[in-house]
Amino acid sequence: MPSMSLFSFAALVSFAALILPRVFAAGVADVDSLTYVWPLPAEFSYGNGTLSVNPGLSLVAEGGGGGSGTIKDAFDRYYKIVFQHNDAFSILNAFGRRSKTAGFDINKLRVIVHSKDEGLQLGVDESYSLSVPTKDGNSIAGEAVIEANTVYGALRGLETFSQLCTFDFGTKTVLVRKAPWYIKDKPRFAYRGLLLDTSRHYQPIEVIKHIIDSMSFAKLNVLHWHIIDEQSFPLEVPTYPKLWQGAYSRWERYTVEDAYEIVNFAKSRGIHVMAEVDVPGHAESWGKGYPQLWPSSSCREPLDVSNNFTFDLISGMLSDMRKIFPFELFHLGGDEVNTDCWTFTPRVHRWLQSHNMTGKDAYTSFVLKAQQIAISKGWTPVNWEETFNNFPEKLDRRTVVHNWLGPGVCPKVVNSGLRCIFSNQGVWYLDHLDVPWDKVYTAEPLEGITDPSKQKLMLGGEVCMWGETADPSNVLQTIWPRAAAAAERLWSKWESIPTANLNKTVLPRLHYFRCLLNTRGVQAAPVTNAIARSQPQGPGSCYYQ
């Protein structure tokens, strides 16, 4: 009966498909040598106990900063995450059950914040300790404790605590396994960024907030908001109210209030917002409202270097933006400047000649003038690496250089005494969809920098979500899970990050974190797709796709 044996074979294949993944998935949490907290804390120890967490978990806030609304709000957010499987419904009675109301091991979360200063500067203390002790002998624990110098350290501790809590479907209880836990944690780099481009596609406020929330889950702490580019100018600038006529439409815009709301929303998650105004290139959309910014109506980029109005406008714009963006770093772009429009437009060409400048001289001059404008407003300028590659000595000594073109740039930058942010496009540009997770994971900002005094000049790194093909429908699934790979690199101790056997030492943890993002409503894509953000190839568990 050939059809019979064929059928049996199909059934066997089906059997394997049904069973094997489950074994693997179970294995995810059974690998005791792995710790399912992402990113991995700097120092930690654990035991082999299991503690239950009271659904009536209460917050006990202490210390000079304990009374902060930031802590209370964060506790409420994390409470909803940890207790998303609510058991307080009348349905319980229908099945003859009762909610457990007593006998839990962890009834309080004590959060001690020493400082009441909630200033969010670059390098703000994000360290924390977290202990989840077991009761032993005459211990009266019954609580977990987070201790931090600042509210921002406490926020990181709350995230870690939330990841230790897992819902057990058998007992319908939130459990902390492998207790007791003692964690002392702090980030390796002060700057752990994600670039969001809202010019190639407009991202609504709701989407930006969702992205910020998701960043906090991976302990990323800088939203680099690439607000404006040549395609559209969505931001309101009160002093130059025609600028946002460069938006795609009357609806694809941000008011200053919107921007301010985003900054405050981010701050409540311990996330800086670094705004970018990319000059003099990447600025064609500016001239929709003010055509005098274009060298000519047919040649529109870079911004007209010969016209004082250009710099008056930049100054007025930065004055407006200074009221919205308190973060000390401000990005002035400076990348991909093609000066042909200057040298080919007769009026600008004459101006160059009269100032005895080449196009490159004028580019240098433009960048330096913009730097001084930003500095005069109290900002530290950040520029893309072309500025450093072209005129390293002329950049203001406060400049932070932002790498993107390739490897090996930051070593030169820090050797010259400037600070650097690592975003090598070959590994950390999220719009490069063919870069697999492990290539993102193994990229090392300190590569080629051995001198500890130079290492200090590395602020950190940033993954970049350029928006040409990322709109509100797919931006989150393009960011995640690969941004998480960079986030661990930037947070965790270098010595803790495995360098070999990544499919066993890291991949199960990243699958797990991707699924955690999914349960929190973040559209993180399958981890091991050959092309990022592509669909799962067939039915299966989140824990191995």
Added chain:
Amino acid sequence: MPSMSLFSFAALVSFAALILPRVFAAGVADVDSLTYVWPLPAEFSYGNGTLSVNPGLSLVAEGGGGGSGTIKDAFDRYYKIVFQHNDAFSILNAFGRRSKTAGFDINKLRVIVHSKDEGLQLGVDESYSLSVPTKDGNSIAGEAVIEANTVYGALRGLETFSQLCTFDFGTKTVLVRKAPWYIKDKPRFAYRGLLLDTSRHYQPIEVIKHIIDSMSFAKLNVLHWHIIDEQSFPLEVPTYPKLWQGAYSRWERYTVEDAYEIVNFAKSRGIHVMAEVDVPGHAESWGKGYPQLWPSSSCREPLDVSNNFTFDLISGMLSDMRKIFPFELFHLGGDEVNTDCWTFTPRVHRWLQSHNMTGKDAYTSFVLKAQQIAISKGWTPVNWEETFNNFPEKLDRRTVVHNWLGPGVCPKVVNSGLRCIFSNQGVWYLDHLDVPWDKVYTAEPLEGITDPSKQKLMLGGEVCMWGETADPSNVLQTIWPRAAAAAERLWSKWESIPTANLNKTVLPRLHYFRCLLNTRGVQAAPVTNAIARSQPQGPGSCYYQ
């Protein structure tokens, strides 16, 4: 200078790219003949006035059902949507501005609900009227009014009101344009469904809630929850506690409390949850916990027809589910049954012989037994069309037949006196990614049914989001915007739905609705992609991509 003219040409192309979309986008709302409410209300009139809406908008609830928490909660949700551009921040002062606090046209939203009965039956009255009058003469309006017989009608009215409100970036005010509005609205079909498959990929509770919320924006009203299939069994069944051992992993599960929460969440949006238990095929995962359900360990589907345990288990399972799912329709599947496993497994084969049954007889018998079990629990059975195609006369007369294989089935079903749901896979299967929006839009459930008494047997239709390649990362962008095309077909009057020139009469409205979903945080994909849910092909506005 050839490079010069080349550059100019490039600049011109760039100019066109920059300007044309904006003109088009502006045109979206300038086409006065189009009404940007989705789905289109049954009857409406409008004027040419503009009314401002007070950010202090208050709810005035009246009528027997006015005091409902459902209304209050919905008002709060829609308030957040309508006023998402908050202007109450201190940033206003920094720019020398003040919030407008008086002089608004609409200060109150009066919601009158006549009945306090919040029962959510199939065919519940979803009608409402909405008036947004202008002040004229001695009018003292200052309010918009929604009037409905049930809270569910009022919910639909709130959605419509929210779509009339647009944020004007110039005045930073929420406006209702083209006032006064007078709308009388009700759905064309009582059943407007979306199937969600949580077996091929597990969808976390957060994601399911997000989907339910998004359904309410398009006035869809049935979540057909295809909970279980051959790949995984995520649902807890207290009477047979080993069933959810068939889940992909210990975490990819739903407790009965989770399911109940989803039902209640849906109810608060006026959405029914129709659960499905797809028997006897599509049930391999059941046997992970109870292998006796398999004909043999190597031949696992359909469920063993020869074993009383199979029917005892189905009965116990449906008793449990009856406590969770109050909706009167319950889906029993019945599709794609290959009876080889019965006829090839010696034990089952002997049973067939002793009962003088062919495989097909046993399939018929299984479906009918399952129907009687469901009916005995007080449910109306729904079955996929194969049951009707194979034994139309034997089906219980209460059966609702669910079309999927192709066109022309529902006419036969209603002619035989049974009720029908339209889901022709060629047009309304959302996992068919090559079906363009207009093909979804023009599909007509009543096609081939002219007799009004037969038309009444058409409950409506449903778009199906099968989960083989849809997981939490991409399910929303696969559902939207195409589900909206079906939603308008199912809600709006047949006479109002354009049949020609769709790119002018409908497409701008669908673009607009897709962007509206985006601003509400729903990952609706570009409308006109050749392959649904694929990325936008380059930078651009939401309003034409």
